[in-house]
Amino acid sequence: MTAKRIKHTIRLPPDLSAQLAEFSIRKRVPQAHIVEAALASFFSPDGSDRIEAAVSRRLDRLSRQADRLEYHIEVSNEALALFIRFWLTSTPPLPDTAQAAARATGKDRYEGFLDALSRRMELGPKLSGELSKDIGPGVG
Structure with a gap:
């Protein structure tokens, strides 16, 4: 037996309605199920925590990538500086x-x-x- 459902009538802006219809077709899911899932997510008390955790993970990954870039740039700069110093001290003028x-x-x-x-x-x-x-x- 399915859960009792209450019918609601809502009005959406045309662009949002088109996005809902397109998403419904693409995912092969009724529009009502998409709206239901969106509302459940919106009212979920841990929804903002999940978003914050996802953003935090992405920021951590970006931070690690920036640290690696900083290291590689530092290695490149030091290698170039050592080469230039060696070249200047060991090459006599012509x-x-x-x-x-x-x-x-x-x-x-x-x-x-x-x-x-x-x-x-x-x-x-x-x-x-x-x-x-x-x-x-x-x-x-």
Whole structure:
């Protein structure tokens, strides 16, 4: 035996009525069941707690992702700074007569660097992965 039901007549704005009808067709559920579930959820005392918990979980996930991004940016900045410091301290200045040849060689080497960088970004391995293997788990 089914539970007793009381008939209600409500008026909805046209756009909300269209959304209800479309959702009903898509889910293959009567509109009355959708309205009933929506009202039950609205009047449920723990409804706001569930929403707050869902939002909290999403914020926690975003926070962890932001922390990982911060770590990877820090690793990138430190690696670049170390390379620049090493390069500046170990590379002697060129005489004026060798400047043109150095520029031409530098241009070729830079293009090779860009090719290698694009291949590495597409295929890996990534520096952060190599650091994790070298240092061990639990870092970053």
